[in-house]
Amino acid sequence: MNKDTQFLKELQNELKTQDIDGQAAPRFWTVGDYEWVEAREENAERYSVYLPYITEAYVFDDYLEEIKEDSELSKKALTELQEIEDDYDDAIEWIQKYIDEEAELIPERKVHIIQPNTMFLTKTEAKSHIKLNKHHYTSEAHTYAMTAWRAPKVERLLKILETFDWDSLGKEGAAE
Structure with a gap:
């Protein structure tokens, strides 16, 4: 054979x-x-932050942790971040103030x-x-x-x- x-x-x-x-x-x-794909706010399972000045997006919570660990930001900026990190709206405003004024918060959901x-x-x-x-x-x-x-x-x-x-x-x- x-x-x-x-x-x-x-x-x-x-x-x-x-x-x-x-x-x-x-x-x-x-x-x-x-x-992960962009979703309507009410269907969001997580958020990402898009930073136009470097054309990159990051998982929002991970990005905030990275900023805290590796940041060269002022003590004042980091203190403000510690106070508002549980509120997405306040946190994106903080990112717009200290990182990228054009930053956007993007709701996402996981799809098969x-x-x-x-x-x-x-x-x-x-x-x-x-x-x-x-x-x-x-x-x-x-x-x-x-x-x-x-x-x-x-x-x-x-x-x-x-x-x-x-x-x-x-x-x-x-x-x-």
Whole structure:
């Protein structure tokens, strides 16, 4: 049996025996992950501060901690910060006064995303990809099963891969 046929037999076995994660056939796997996106104030799970003078945004609470630890600001400015840090409106006004007058407070929420350019026939391959490429994803990256809905060619291909008798190829070649 040649290497390609052996590969197809092993893939067939994996396709037939892997966990389907509740997805109907034909199924494939992608990388699911999370990212923070701008949100309406009432949906905010956290805030970031955008500083136009350096064109950077920071998680608001982390930024305030960083200022306290590494700041070259005056004692007066730091004392004011200690007094107002629990109020976002006062804190952004403080940042506008001492750091960047154009600073903006941005409400954010975490959303689930499907990473682009990821498609795997098996869950094992998707897990391996995440492990080998974790530097591209957050620590919450995970396999995400999807159905190739209304994709007749994908459905037919996967059905062939799952049901074809790969041993018959060797028998036909031996008969010639």
